[in-house]
Amino acid sequence: MNSRKPFIAGNWKMYKTCSEAVETAGKLVKLLSQTSDVDIMIAPAYIALAQVHEAVKGSCVMLGAQNLFWEKKGAYTGEISPEMIVSAGCTYIIIGHSERRQYFGETNETVNKKIKAAISYNLKPVFCIGESEKEREANDTFNVLDKQVKIGLEGLSQDNMQNVTLAYEPVWAIGTGKTASSEQAQEVHLFLRNLIEKLFGENIAESIRILYGGSVKPENIAELMTMPDVDGALVGGASLDADKFMRIVKFKTVG
Numbered sequence: 001m002n003s004r005k006p007f008i009a010g011n012w013k014m015y016k017t018c019s020e021a022v023e024t025a026g027k028l029v030k031l032l033s034q035t036s037d038v039d040i041m042i043a044p045a046y047i048a049l050a051q052v053h054e055a056v057k058g059s060c061v062m063l064g065a066q067n068l069f070w071e072k073k074g075a076y077t078g079e080i081s082p083e084m085i086v087s088a089g090c091t092y093i094i095i096g097h098s099e100r101r102q103y104f105g106e107t108n109e110t111v112n113k114k115i116k117a118a119i120s121y122n123l124k125p126v127f128c129i130g131e132s133e134k135e136r137e138a139n140d141t142f143n144v145l146d147k148q149v150k151i152g153l154e155g156l157s158q159d160n161m162q163n164v165t166l167a168y169e170p171v172w173a174i175g176t177g178k179t180a181s182s183e184q185a186q187e188v189h190l191f192l193r194n195l196i197e198k199l200f201g202e203n204i205a206e207s208i209r210i211l212y213g214g215s216v217k218p219e220n221i222a223e224l225m226t227m228p229d230v231d232g233a234l235v236g237g238a239s240l241d242a243d244k245f246m247r248i249v250k251f252k253t254v255g
């Protein structure tokens with residue numbers, strides 16, 4: 001048994017108005033007890049962060065944002081700074097999601113800048129990586145991940161790494177209903193842990209949490225969590241429903 005605390009995070013993507021977000025967060029708080037043996041985070045859209053923070057304050061549900069811009073402040077219309085995210089009550093920040101890479105031109109280099117900016121404001125990055133279907137079919141999965149991790153984490157110290165979570169999200173499994181098998185997830189997670197060991201040493205490799213993301217549901221979470229290197233999940237669609245998300249969080253007791 002390892003000593004890593006399981007971590008279940010919900011990425012709400014571009015879903016829910018402010019009032020819908022507050023309603024779902026309120027339901028979730030009611031369904032969960034005040035403390036949990038699992039770390040729980042939800043990441044609503046920017047616009048709902050401050051209100052959702054009020055709804056989850058004092059509960060075991062932590063708040064995260066889905067993106068940031070690395071500059072401190074300035075004339076960057078439409079962007080949000082790390083300080084603004086902290087001021088809305090966030091402790092976590094999702095960085096490098098494949099949808100941002102795919103639709104908004106994020107690269108390994110910009111992801112690296114974002115991770116560094118997040119860390120300098122004590123935000124905890126949930127750093128997303130993953131291969132496309134084409135890359136998997138071309139047997140390129142490990143090369144792609146190697147590059148994403150090495151560039152994404154370039155220049156970070158061991159100390160910085162203590163606040164980083166990795167999220168392995170194979171692009172072909174996101175929103176498709178096609179979950180990676182638990183063996184496929186384990187194979188990649190072990191590869192990632194070994195890579196982290198090479199880059200940052202044994203202690204960081206042993207303590208870093210590696211989440212799996214891609215069509216996680218109440219029905220498949222328990223099986224995924226039996227894998228020794230799967231420390232939790234980054235959940236999209238199934239996190240939008242408080243009851244479903246609660247069943248994922250309580251994977252040990254609820255079927």
Ligand code: 13P
Nearest residue numbers: 011174175214215236237
């Ligand atoms: P789904 O759970 O909807 O497949 O989304 C996964 C994801 O992208 C989480 O960040």
